[in-house]
Amino acid sequence: MRASFRMIAGCGAFVALAAAGGAAAQNGGTAAQTQYLAANCANCHGTDGRSAGGIPGLAGLSPDYFIMQMKAFKENARPATIMHQLAKGYSDEQIAALAVHFSRLPAR
Numbered sequence: 001m002r003a004s005f006r007m008i009a010g011c012g013a014f015v016a017l018a019a020a021g022g023a024a025a026q027n028g029g030t031a032a033q034t035q036y037l038a039a040n041c042a043n044c045h046g047t048d049g050r051s052a053g054g055i056p057g058l059a060g061l062s063p064d065y066f067i068m069q070m071k072a073f074k075e076n077a078r079p080a081t082i083m084h085q086l087a088k089g090y091s092d093e094q095i096a097a098l099a100v101h102f103s104r105l106p107a108r
């Protein structure tokens with residue numbers, strides 16, 4: 001009984017640590033974490049968000065605009081071919097970190 005209580009308390013500490021990690025991501029995250037998330041966008045939006053084709057680039061977008069678009073995709077408020085599905089896979093904290101990341105990259 002005592003041992004299992006200690007295990008549950010231990011899990012609580014882990015969750016608290018994970019939450020602290022989320023808070024860090026909100027402030028831009030560690031470079032590695034955000035780089036990993038941003039890599040998922042490169043296939044369509046180009047390396048470092050600099051698009052070569054018909055898909056809009058992400059580099060240099062203002063964080064406000066970026067976050068607004070991702071929110072609109074999530075809520076199906078902006079018509080999309082694919083982004084409405086993709087956006088739903090990212091938390092608000094991850095989107096905020098990505099917004100800061102792409103805004104710092106030069107558009108050209």
Ligand code: HEC
Nearest residue numbers: 040041043044055056066069070080081082083084086098
């Ligand atoms: C499978 C291809 C694909 C991937 C992967 C992808 N996108 Fe997109 N993205 C699009 C397309 C296509 C659009 C144009 C809207 C639409 O039709 O869905 C778009 C539009 C956007 C826009 C709006 C840009 C603007 O100028 O208004 C943002 C912001 C965005 N994507 C962010 C992301 C982020 C962040 C990721 C990675 C987490 C990502 N996208 C991954 C295809 C993709």
